[in-house]
């Protein structure tokens with residue numbers, strides 16, 4: 001069928017036709033919104049899971065819900081594409097300025113005018129300018145030069161001003177594990193204070209499966225700050241719906257055998273469902289997707305993944321890192337013990353620490369527990385075996 005009508009959306013952060021199987025999570029977030037609007041504070045939310053399960057599109061959906069509720073939302077990504085910690089802080093300041101302008105256009109109050117001044121001071125301290133909030137810098141708030149203090153004051157003034165009108169301040173942070181330690185500590189500190197002092201401020205974040213453990217390790221009180229939700233593969237019914245619903249809307253149906261073939265290939269992973277659905281759409285000549293079409297689609301879909309989703313990580317690995325990944329792939333998708341890897345390589349464990357560290361920083365592997373490593377990408381073990389065979 002025609003490319004132009006293809007309703008599937010393979011690609012990082014691309015919104016799917018519908019968020020199949022995520023109602024429980026969107027309900028969690030709607031509850032946070034209604035509690036916040038009613039002036040009751042709540043925990044933030046942390047989503048954790050592998051790459052390609054749909055965390056980013058969930059955060060985008062949360063952001064839209066919060067904006068529809070009239071909340072102020074500032075979005076951040078753990079690692080800025082073209083800069084280090086400074087760029088991420090600058091983005092936070094710009095987001096606050098923009099959000100502040102929006103709030104101002106909905107009507108000013110003395111508290112909001114004060115908050116805008118604090119935001120202006122905070123931004124100016126980070127050398128961010130060019131977005132006029134219509135209020136001058138406020139001396140003595142958000143301008144101490146100590147980042148964590150300034151952030152906390154900015155969050156306090158903004159959230160308290162928003163509370164007056166049943167609104168709230170939300171920071172949406174994707175790939176939270178990539179934030180530098182200073183910014184992370186400041187954000188956790190602000191969330192902690194918000195909970196203690198009833199400011200409507202919420203950190204809503206996503207990251208890799210070990211994010212809850214990493215947060216607790218960085219601040220012992222982090223456990224109580226968030227509702228932690230694991231985001232994983234979809235069950236059979238929701239996976240089927242992710243394939244069938246977008247097609248049905250255009251009068252296109254799947255033969256049962258075709259659906260089975262595609263569902264088996266995708267293993268419930270949203271990214272794979274989109275890739276295989278997209279390939280099925282392009283392979284089928286008629287408005288009925290047959291088993292033959294599906295067989296071709298599985299081939300094409302896998303080839304697409306082998307050209308995009310997997311090599312995106314593989315290409316970033318150095319020669320030594322690739323060897324490390326090859327040794328891991330032997331253990332399959334369940335992960336490896338670092339002791340086993342060292343034995344396999346015939347090396348001392350300490351000599352592999354650097355490679356392990358750089359693979360973690362590149363987001364290709366993570367440490368689910370002490371002495372263990374796993375791929376951050378579903379299906380990566382098989383891919384590594386294919387490319388190194």
Ligand SMILES: Nc1ncnc2c1ncn2[C@@H]1O[C@H](COP(=O)(O)OP(=O)(O)O)[C@@H](O)[C@H]1O
Pocket residue numbers: 009010011012013014015016018019020021022049050051052053054055056057058242270271272273274
């Ligand atoms: N609930 C869902 N139903 C159907 N497709 C989804 C769902 N969640 C995500 N997707 C698709 O999966 C892919 C990966 O989503 P993304 O949010 O980038 O994942 P992550 O951030 O976890 O790596 C995208 O192609 C997206 O359209």
Ligand SMILES: [Mg+2]
Pocket residue numbers: 012013052055056057174
């Ligand atoms: Mg993502």
